[in-house]
Amino acid sequence: MIKITNLHKKFASNEILKGINLNIDKGVTAILGPNGSGKTTLNKCILSMVYPDKGTIEINSQNIHSQWKYRKGIDYLPQIANFPNNITVNELIKMIKDLRQESLKDETPLINLFKLTPYLDKKLTNLSGGTKQKINLVLAFMFDNDILILDEPTTGLDPAALISLKELIFKEKQKGKTILVTSHIMSFVEEISDQIVFILEGKTYFHGSIQELKESTNQSDFQHAIANILTDNYA
Amino acid sequence: MLKILKYSFYDLIRSRWSYIYFLFYLILGFVLLFLNHDIGKAIITLMNVIIVLVPLISTIFGIMYYYDSKEFTELLLALPIKRSSIFLGQYLGISLSLSMSLLIGLGIPFLSYGLLESGIIFDFIILILIGFFLTLIFSALAYNIGLRNENKIKGFGLAILLWLFLAVIYDGIFLSVLMLFGDYPLENITLVGTVLNPIDLSRILILLKLDISALLGYTGAVFKKFFGGTAGSLISFLILLLWTYIPIYLIYKTAKKKDF
Numbered sequence: 001m002i003k004i005t006n007l008h009k010k011f012a013s014n015e016i017l018k019g020i021n022l023n024i025d026k027g028v029t030a031i032l033g034p035n036g037s038g039k040t041t042l043n044k045c046i047l048s049m050v051y052p053d054k055g056t057i058e059i060n061s062q063n064i065h066s067q068w069k070y071r072k073g074i075d076y077l078p079q080i081a082n083f084p085n086n087i088t089v090n091e092l093i094k095m096i097k098d099l100r101q102e103s104l105k106d107e108t109p110l111i112n113l114f115k116l117t118p119y120l121d122k123k124l125t126n127l128s129g130g131t132k133q134k135i136n137l138v139l140a141f142m143f144d145n146d147i148l149i150l151d152e153p154t155t156g157l158d159p160a161a162l163i164s165l166k167e168l169i170f171k172e173k174q175k176g177k178t179i180l181v182t183s184h185i186m187s188f189v190e191e192i193s194d195q196i197v198f199i200l201e202g203k204t205y206f207h208g209s210i211q212e213l214k215e216s217t218n219q220s221d222f223q224h225a226i227a228n229i230l231t232d233n234y235a
Numbered sequence: 236m237l238k239i240l241k242y243s244f245y246d247l248i249r250s251r252w253s254y255i256y257f258l259f260y261l262i263l264g265f266v267l268l269f270l271n272h273d274i275g276k277a278i279i280t281l282m283n284v285i286i287v288l289v290p291l292i293s294t295i296f297g298i299m300y301y302y303d304s305k306e307f308t309e310l311l312l313a314l315p316i317k318r319s320s321i322f323l324g325q326y327l328g329i330s331l332s333l334s335m336s337l338l339i340g341l342g343i344p345f346l347s348y349g350l351l352e353s354g355i356i357f358d359f360i361i362l363i364l365i366g367f368f369l370t371l372i373f374s375a376l377a378y379n380i381g382l383r384n385e386n387k388i389k390g391f392g393l394a395i396l397l398w399l400f401l402a403v404i405y406d407g408i409f410l411s412v413l414m415l416f417g418d419y420p421l422e423n424i425t426l427v428g429t430v431l432n433p434i435d436l437s438r439i440l441i442l443l444k445l446d447i448s449a450l451l452g453y454t455g456a457v458f459k460k461f462f463g464g465t466a467g468s469l470i471s472f473l474i475l476l477l478w479t480y481i482p483i484y485l486i487y488k489t490a491k492k493k494d495f
Contacts, residue, residue: 011494049312050494072315082306084242086249095242099314139310 001025002046002147002178007055009041016041017052018202028169028179030189033199034230039182040079042199043149046180047076059147072100077140079151082132085125089116089135092124096139110138113164130156141168148172148179154188166192190222198226200233236320236327239311243328247300253336256292260340268348278358281341282441285366286434287402290373293333297377298394300329302387309495322378322490326483330374334367361444365437368475372433373398375482382489405432422457429458430471433478440471 002024009017016038031039044050046057048064048071057064064070083092097103111117114134119127127135133156140150150169154162169192172179183189189196196213198206206213206229210222219225247253263284267277304325311321341363350356377394384390409428413421429435439458461467 044495047313049309051492068317069315071313074313076313078306078309078313080306083310084246084304084307086246096310096314099238099242099311099316 001060002180003058003061004042004046005056005058007042007045007057008053009038009045009050010053016202017045020055020199020202020204022197022204022207024178024180024197025195026176026178027194028173028181028192029195029197030193031180031182031197031199032189032226033205037199038202039199040151043076043151043180043182046149047071047074073145074147074149075140075143075145077136077148077150077153079155083124083135085123088121088123089127090120092135093139093142100143102143105142105144107138107142110142113168114138114161128156130158130161133157134161137165137168141172146177148177150179150181152183153181154183154185162188186223186226198229200229205229205233236317236324239316239321239324240327240331243304243325244332246304247328247332248335252296253332256296256333257336257340260337261343264341264344268344274345274348274350274353275355275358277345278355278362282362282438285337285362286369286438286441289337289366289369290402290434291398293330293370293373294377294394294398296333297326297329297374298381298391300325301378301381302390312495318490319487322382322486323483326375326378326486329378330371333370333374337366337370338363358444361441365441368479369433369437371479372475372482375479375486379482379485379489382486382493401432401434406435409435426457426461430474433475436471436475436478440475 002022004020004022004024007017007020007022008015016036020038020042031042033039041050045052046059046064048068059070059073062070087095093107094103097105111120114137116131116134116138119131119135124132124135133153137153140148140153153165157165166188169179169181173192173194181189181193190210194209196206196208196210197204198213206216208216213225214220214222217225217228219228263281264277267280268274271277271280308321308325312318345359350359376397380394380397381390384393409432412428413425429439443459
């Protein structure tokens with residue numbers, strides 16, 4: 001479980017997070033919000049890639065401040081997949097396994113799922129954006145940790161891979177994992193998530209299930225409910 | 236940290252640029268030896284090249300590698316690895332692979348020309364050692380600039396400017412000061428001024444070790460007295476170490492606080 005208390009973050013004079021309070025439980029939680037609302041910053045705070053100015057983050061009741069070993073229990077899919085160019089896919093996977101000190105993990109089911117076998121011996125420079133994203137997904141899912149953070153997982157995926165991704169997320173959910181997803185594809189969010197967190201102007205504007213969101217905005221359609229929040233606040 | 240170092244190093248020695256750098260020294264070494272027919276003279280000529288070129292290449296490679304591996308660094312930051320290990324590992328990867336290009340690139344021609352029998356192997360070692368220090372110093376300075384500047388163009392510009400300043404402009408200012416105050420005894424100021432710039436310090440160290448300080452006139456004698464003695468050698472070596480240590484420590488400090 002992730003507990004975020006009064007989280008503040010400012011980049012230069014730009015205040016991104018202005019006091020986020022959040023309890024994230026097991027299941028899939030989608031973090032939504034307009035561009036630049038601080039979704040990625042929030043994810044990065046959880047990973048200590050960005051240090052908050054104020055506030056605390058606790059993972060399984062452990063304060064993560066100036067810690068790094070806790071990241072062993074988190075799998076992260078970054079928004080932009082970019083890898084060293086001189087190495088092949090196989091070498092990259094081996095390297096990440098080695099760096100995480102989990103050389104025994106088996107990636108073959110994921111490689112087969114995303115049909116990456118023909119690319120294994122290719123250098124990463126020569127791969128398309130979508131293929132790189134699939135490799136990114138393999139790296140995020142293969143370590144099978146309790147917390148999974150997915151930042152825009154659908155970017156560049158073809159429809160077949162998108163279906164595989166959804167199945168994968170469902171499977172991980174069944175295992176009782178805590179999964180955090182940010183995405184702008186509302187149909188995707190609606191399909192996979194149990195809880196919605198809506199961040200607006202650096203604060204948690206809404207936290208609850210999709211049903212609750214529909215009720216509170218008086219909309220029967222999820223996309224319209226989200227659009228409703230945005231127009232209400234920007235109109 | 237060793238794992239990161241291993242992978243950075245492995246990544247770099249497979250890059251085309253490392254080979255170009257290596258081949259450059261290889262060809263330079265052979266050409267100089269072929270033209271001079273004398274290992275001692277070739278070492279002196281090489282000194283002039285190394286003192287300017289090693290800082291330039293290290294600066295450019297350092298900053299390029301930092302920006303080039305930035306997204307990958309972000310991937311590493313999400314892994315259970317200590318931050319300082321990531322950055323120091325990458326930094327050591329680049330500086331060691333550059334040093335290796337230098338060592339092997341120059342080592343092959345000199346060894347094949349009979350360096351081992353020549354009796355001036357010590358001079359050659361000094362040359363390589365200075366090259367090694369300059370690589371460590373300038374790639375660390377470049378890494379610091381990278382860490383502090385998100386904008387690639389600005390970072391690149393600043394890095395080149397830093398090199399230009401230390402390699403060229405500093406000497407210009409320094410000489411102008413010496414000219415302006417030529418009527419005063421300036422030996423000590425010259426000494427301090429030299430010590431404050433790693434390129435000048437390296438140059439003087441090599442000149443003195445190669446016993447060609449006579450070229451420097453009276454100041455040369457003062458330098459010889461200072462740097463030539465055990466205490467002077469030790470002090471200048473310590474300053475070179477300090478020049479290496481401070482930028483590396485700054486990498487550690489900056490990386491620890493930075494947001495990605």
